[in-house]
Amino acid sequence: MGYMEELRALVGHRCVILNGSVAVVTDEKGRVLLQHRDDGRWGLPGGLMELGESCEETARRETKEETGLDLGALTLLGVWSGAGTLCRVKNGDEFYAVTAAYRAEDWSGTLRAPDGESLGFAWTEPDELPENMPATHRRILTERRDVIIRRERKGD
Secondary structure (H helix, E strand, O other): OOOOHHHHHHHHHOHHHHHHHHEEEEEEOOOEEEEEOOOEEEEEEEEEEOOOOOOHHHHHHHHHHHHHEEEEEEEEEEEEOOOHEEOOOOOOOOOEEEEEEEEEEEEEEOOOOOOEEEHHHHHEOOOOOOOOOOOOHHHHHOOOOOHHHHHHHHHH
16 A cells, blocks of 8 residues: 555545656657546646655656656756645545656657556647646646747757
């Protein structure tokens, strides 16, 4: 049983604060990898932290589990928290997320959905985001757009 399951066994559906990480994986064209999640929404690969894990380790583990990709160097884009990060899960669980976001330009592996959480993937221009995505993920991509697309702009 993982940390989340142990915590929920103690607190039920009560609202809690949880830490997590996402990876903004970019390709050579400056596009961002989006995951089509099993709940129908599009989002960044990532998830919640396990006990003893660092934010970077969480981003790497979750990206590997959800996409099959191994991440190289990570660059911290920022940490998002506060009133706009309330998450409600289908089963009734609620939590406020504290999310560390990392840019990953260097990665290896074959894109695949090994864990069943992903329905598919799309490489998307940072300014052409789908409507159906978590607000925090949209906020990360919008607020840090200048850093995310810098590689693309250097070649212009």
